[in-house]
Amino acid sequence: MRRPARPRSPLARTAPLVSALVAAALLTACGTERPGAGSAGSAESPSPTRIDDPGMDGVRVTSLTLPPASPSPSPSHGHAVSADSLDLEPDSGISAGYEVTNEGAETLTYSIVITFMSADGGAMANQTATARDVRPGATVRGTVRAGVLPPTTPRVTGAKVLKVTKVPAGEAPAEPGTCPASGIRVSADRGDAAMGLRVVGLHLENCGTRRYTVEGYPLLTLLDGGHQPVDGVDVLEGGQGIATGTGADEPPRPVTLGPGESASASLVWRNTTESGTPVNVPHVRVRAKAGADPVTVTPNLDLGTTGKLGVGPWKKTER
Incomplete structure (x- = not known):
């Protein structure tokens, strides 16, 4: 005598459906990945190019960094929203590395003007950097950004030191946002x-x-x-x-x-x-x-x- 069939549990009835949905999801995920697409961390960072700048008063530009030629990834693929997508004027992404060597006998604070130039030597932007409390014989390094450039600006290809002023560190004007001990x-x-x-x-x-x-x-x-x-x-x-x-x-x-x-x-x-x-x-x-x-x-x-x-x-x- 045949035993009556036992009813299937709800879990057993839904297992094939779950498996099918999981498989479809995996296939969909694989299908949306495009060649070359990856995480934000895999994007190449621009590499600085060395600059042969004779400089002045112990200050010289050592490198120039230009933005990558390829456009930024779209925010729809999990990347940060760019300034363009917010209707803001984006930073040029151009920067210059510099170094300051105090060749004097007292600690100095330097104010440095660096000019970013086009291929014909024209000045595209001038930016100021400050190197504070540089001891005699010491060398300090920093970076200054070109900032926002108009869309019609010719391509920047170089940078050099335009002007250097230096004062005794103990007499330098206070850094913006700080208050000296004198008040x-x-x-x-x-x-x-x-x-x-x-x-x-x-x-x-x-x-x-x-x-x-x-x-x-x-x-x-x-x-x-x-x-x-x-x-x-x-x-x-x-x-x-x-x-x-x-x-x-x-x-x-x-x-x-x-x-x-x-x-x-x-x-x-x-x-x-x-x-x-x-x-x-x-x-x-x-x-x-x-x-x-x-x-x-x-x-x-x-x-x-x-x-x-x-x-x-x-x-x-x-x-």
């Missing part, structure tokens, strides 16, 4: 020039936690490229001996700065050149007042043969 940050702007008249602003910011008071004029020492005092230039209080209407003629008044407040003063001169030897002053050592820590800025005073520099009083900056 006072001193800097200079790029200035303004018209018809031979030059005006550069000195800026004093209270980045500390206590109130700070100045009265009168910044105390200045003019320095040459070797950071030695420059003789033969009269530093005048006020700008009336140079020109009127420069903002440097107001009488000095006490200025008290609370935390986060700032003041400014103007340097005024003409670059007139007549008989004699023109005088250029790359650096100015600034003390906000007597006894304050010195800060050396680099306004590059082209004083011509005038022999005069006017300095205005500190004035509180209106917010």
Whole structure:
């Protein structure tokens, strides 16, 4: 006598269906992989090309890195979203490696301008880098990016050092976003020039936690490229001996700065050149007042043969 068939369990009934679905999924996955497609980590990174740059003042460009010629992978294949896909102007991806060797006898902070060039030698972009606290005999290395370039910019093929300024490390302007122990940050702007008249602003910011008071004029020492005092230039209080209407003629008044407040003063001169030897002053050592820590800025005073520099009083900056 035949025994009645035992009913199949739900798991047994669904096993063939599960196997079929798994197989289909595996076939689908294999079918979507394209030749050459891979993970983001497998993409080739651009390799730097060595640059033979003679450099200047112990600074030289050592390499140039250009972006790969192939387009970036599409975000639909698991890669990061590019700037193009967000309607943003993308960084060029171009960078230059550089090295700084301090050939002097004191620790220095360097400000370096590197120019990125096309094949015909034209400048496509100038970028500034800072190397801080480089000890005598030491060599430090860094990288500077060319940044965003217009679409019509010719292809960058080279880079070189365009300009180097260096100041004693203990007198260098504070790094952006930092506050020196004094609680006072001193800097200079790029200035303004018209018809031979030059005006550069000195800026004093209270980045500390206590109130700070100045009265009168910044105390200045003019320095040459070797950071030695420059003789033969009269530093005048006020700008009336140079020109009127420069903002440097107001009488000095006490200025008290609370935390986060700032003041400014103007340097005024003409670059007139007549008989004699023109005088250029790359650096100015600034003390906000007597006894304050010195800060050396680099306004590059082209004083011509005038022999005069006017300095205005500190004035509180209106917010």
